[in-house]
Amino acid sequence: MTTTALPTVPDEYRAAAAARVRHTLGRVLGVLARSVAIFVPVFLVATFVTFALRSLSGLSPARIQLGEDATPEAIQRIEAQWGLDRPFLAQYGDWITGVLHGELGTSWVNGADISTLIGLGLGVSLSIATFALLIGVVAGFALGTLAALRPTTPIDRAITGVVTVISVMPPFVVGIVLVAVLAVGLDLFPSAGYVPAEEGIGPWLAHITLPALALSCDVVADVARQLRTGLVAARDENYVTGAVVRGLSPRRIFLGHVLRNGIGPALATLGLKFPALVGASVVTEWIFGLQGFGRFANDSAQAGDVPAVQGVLVVSIALVVSFNLIVNLVLARVTPASQRGM
Amino acid sequence: MTPRSPSSAPERTPAAAAAPTAPPKVPPVLSVRDVRIGDRAGHREVVHGVSFGLTPGKAVGVVGESGSGKTLTCRAVLGILPRHFEITGGSVEIAGTDITTLTPSRWTELRGATISAVFQDPASYLNPSIRVGAQIAEVLRVKTGLKRRQARHRAVELLRAVRLRDPALVYGQYPHELSGGMLQRVLIATAVAAGPRVLIADEATTALDVTVQAEILDLLDELREESGLALVVVSHDLAVVAQICDEVLVMRQGEVVEQGPAHEVLHHPRHPYTRLLVAEHEQYGLDRFLDPTEASS
Numbered sequence: 001m002t003t004t005a006l007p008t009v010p011d012e013y014r015a016a017a018a019a020r021v022r023h024t025l026g027r028v029l030g031v032l033a034r035s036v037a038i039f040v041p042v043f044l045v046a047t048f049v050t051f052a053l054r055s056l057s058g059l060s061p062a063r064i065q066l067g068e069d070a071t072p073e074a075i076q077r078i079e080a081q082w083g084l085d086r087p088f089l090a091q092y093g094d095w096i097t098g099v100l101h102g103e104l105g106t107s108w109v110n111g112a113d114i115s116t117l118i119g120l121g122l123g124v125s126l127s128i129a130t131f132a133l134l135i136g137v138v139a140g141f142a143l144g145t146l147a148a149l150r151p152t153t154p155i156d157r158a159i160t161g162v163v164t165v166i167s168v169m170p171p172f173v174v175g176i177v178l179v180a181v182l183a184v185g186l187d188l189f190p191s192a193g194y195v196p197a198e199e200g201i202g203p204w205l206a207h208i209t210l211p212a213l214a215l216s217c218d219v220v221a222d223v224a225r226q227l228r229t230g231l232v233a234a235r236d237e238n239y240v241t242g243a244v245v246r247g248l249s250p251r252r253i254f255l256g257h258v259l260r261n262g263i264g265p266a267l268a269t270l271g272l273k274f275p276a277l278v279g280a281s282v283v284t285e286w287i288f289g290l291q292g293f294g295r296f297a298n299d300s301a302q303a304g305d306v307p308a309v310q311g312v313l314v315v316s317i318a319l320v321v322s323f324n325l326i327v328n329l330v331l332a333r334v335t336p337a338s339q340r341g342m
Numbered sequence: 343m344t345p346r347s348p349s350s351a352p353e354r355t356p357a358a359a360a361a362p363t364a365p366p367k368v369p370p371v372l373s374v375r376d377v378r379i380g381d382r383a384g385h386r387e388v389v390h391g392v393s394f395g396l397t398p399g400k401a402v403g404v405v406g407e408s409g410s411g412k413t414l415t416c417r418a419v420l421g422i423l424p425r426h427f428e429i430t431g432g433s434v435e436i437a438g439t440d441i442t443t444l445t446p447s448r449w450t451e452l453r454g455a456t457i458s459a460v461f462q463d464p465a466s467y468l469n470p471s472i473r474v475g476a477q478i479a480e481v482l483r484v485k486t487g488l489k490r491r492q493a494r495h496r497a498v499e500l501l502r503a504v505r506l507r508d509p510a511l512v513y514g515q516y517p518h519e520l521s522g523g524m525l526q527r528v529l530i531a532t533a534v535a536a537g538p539r540v541l542i543a544d545e546a547t548t549a550l551d552v553t554v555q556a557e558i559l560d561l562l563d564e565l566r567e568e569s570g571l572a573l574v575v576v577s578h579d580l581a582v583v584a585q586i587c588d589e590v591l592v593m594r595q596g597e598v599v600e601q602g603p604a605h606e607v608l609h610h611p612r613h614p615y616t617r618l619l620v621a622e623h624e625q626y627g628l629d630r631f632l633d634p635t636e637a638s639s
Contacts, residue, residue: 023514242467244422246481246532247454250446256480260471337470337518 031332039321047099050313051092054306060084061108064304082108095310104311109303114311117296122315124194125285125293127204129277131212136219137270143220144227144266149254151232159224167221171280175214175287182210192289211288215280219273226269230262237261264335271327275320369438370395371539371572372419372457376432379414379596383426389414389596391432394589398539399566401573403583403604405619406593412576415593416544419574420459421449437539454485458538462545464525468517474528475501475513478535485536500531504561523554527561534565541565542574547582559585580619584608592616 062070062078079085083094098105104114147159166174183191189210195203234240235258243253282294293312300308373396379389389411394402404412417423419434421441434441437456444452461467469477478497482488488496494513501509504527517525526546533541543562547555563586565571577583583590583604590607592600592615600613611617 238461238463238466239469241422242461242529242532243469245420245453245459247450247452247458247485247536248480249450249484252480252484256472257469261469335471336516 031329035325035328039325043317043321046317047096047314050310051095053310055088059304059306064108099314105307107305107308109305114308118311118315121291121293121296124290125281128208128211131208132215132277133219135212135216136223139220140223141227143224147228148231163221163224166217169217171214172283172287174217175284178210178214194290211284214284215277222269222273223266227266230265231258234258234262261335264331267327267331271324274323278316278319368397370397371437372396373435374419377418377429377434378431379418379427380430381426382428387430392598394591396572398570398572401566401575401587403587403590404576404593405580405583405590407578410593411596412593413544416542416576454481454536456538457540458533459542459544460529460533460546462548464529465517467529470517473514473516478532481532481535500535504531522550526550526558540572544576562586580623
């Protein structure tokens with residue numbers, strides 16, 4: 001490529017650009033391949049365990065439909081209707097094929113299509129979770145950065161204190177306080193219910209703000225703490241001294257060098273927080289009277305509706321896995337050195 | 343210790359003698375006068391007066407064991423003393439400007455453009471998340487106002503100038519993908535990108551194996567001859583300093599125990615510590631095993 005004697009400058013430039021593009025492409029593909037190699041087995045194992053749930057729990061649609069005093073023959077007939085008398089692996093095969101096509105089966109309780117039911121709840125829950133993540137990222141980054149820029153000052157101490165307090169407050173407590181103060185007391189937000197975004201962005205935001213705030217506390221706290229620690233550690237690194245000696249301005253050093261390298265743990269935390277958000281939504285949706293994904297999961301579990309619970313789990317797994325995949329790709333882009341040995 | 347031990351120094355001495363360091367006609371680009379550094383926390387002085395002047399194209403060497411105050415002196419000159427340390431006496435002038443008069447923004451302006459530095463462990467002084475070429479280009483854009491594309495060009499040229507094979511490929515690599523010797527070359531390219539007049543090389547070759555060390559020293563020497571760069575070479579290894587410096591300072595426990603022209607210090611060391619350093623090279627250097635008669639003479 002450049003081994004020829006005295007390459008002309010445009011050639012050189014093109015060669016450099018080509019090498020860079022190849023390099024970047026190779027790197028991105030490498031990360032993607034590694035991520036897929038990890039996530040596909042994770043998904044398969046997780047769905048397998050999920051599907052084994054029915055056999056393990058011993059629950060049967062016959063119990064729900066026929067009640068406690070059904071004859072064994074009747075139970076057998078119902079189970080045969082649902083295909084439960086077939087070998088386990090054959091059942092799993094059919095189910096996973098359906099899952100991959102977006103069909104999660106029908107509910108034992110009311111025969112409704114589970115994909116549709118989950119789809120309805122997911123809109124609510126994802127709106128709230130995304131908004132909560134957004135609040136968490138923005139507030140967490142602001143607080144973490146501010147604390148890291150003024151380490152060991154009263155500002156830093158105050159932020160650390162506030163962050164510690166909000167990190168130990170469970171979402172349902174925060175939720176109740178928010179409803180009492182902002183909805184009932186000050187009448188700023190509706191206290192419960194949900195309006196889809198299609199019926200107006202304003203009302204939609206108003207309805208999801210309180211639950212999102214309640215859910216975001218934990219994210220704000222963790223992101224702020226991880227970012228502060230990451231930034232403070234990165235500031236003392238030699239490459240910062242290197243950048244100073246090269247005569248770069250403090251602003252540029254902070255944004256381009258410190259932030260870039262200190263952000264890793266905070267991003268990784270976000271990847272961990274997402275499952276927690278999905279989990280916490282069960283309680284939050286009760287408080288705010290929302291018919292979301294968490295509520296659906298809870299109701300299905302209470303009713304012993306195994307296909308619905310399996311559907312909920314599959315969707316959760318898919319959400320968590322894809323969210324982590326995104327976080328991993330972003331991490332690989334921001335801090336390439338972190339991908340060594342993965 | 344290295345193949346380029348004092349026995350190779352005599353080859354250089356005629357050149358050094360022909361260009362006496364004594365009264366420089368050109369104004370010094372760096373002048374350090376009786377600099378003292380104190381530890382604010384412990385209320386004690388750790389460097390007890392270092393003085394030297396440096397004109398374009400010259401090289402001054404600072405030798406001494408670890409903890410002798412070499413690095414602190416360098417950091418004082420660059421204005422990057424660690425927390426709790428401060429200059430308690432003397433003065434440093436960079437291109438005629440007393441550093442005590444510098445504001446933070448003036449410092450930012452001066453660093454990179456007038457004075458720059460390379461250090462030991464080059465991998466840690468480069469941002470691990472940014473391609474090495476982009477780090478050079480960043481310096482070029484910020485310090486010399488080049489446009490993105492021009493900066494990229496110039497960065498590849500610089501990588502070639504520090505004799506990296508396939509500079510276009512190296513441009514797009516991350517620090518963890520390069521070897522120590524390559525990284526030190528990259529770090530040097532980054533340091534000289536904005537055309538500084540003084541380059542401080544603080545143990546720049548210490549972590550490298552001897553052949554790479556010799557190549558890096560040659561490279562620094564070449565930069566000095568071609569662009570009139572003034573060098574401050576800091577090392578615990580007398581051989582490194584002997585190879586390229588005109589003037590040598592020997593430091594021990596914060597004190598300059600001997601100072602003078604390189605060949606003078608090497609061949610007629612006055613202070614016992616300098617004698618010890620030279621003797622150790624003769625005793626443990628490889629030359630002794632290769633050619634015992636010459637080394638003992």
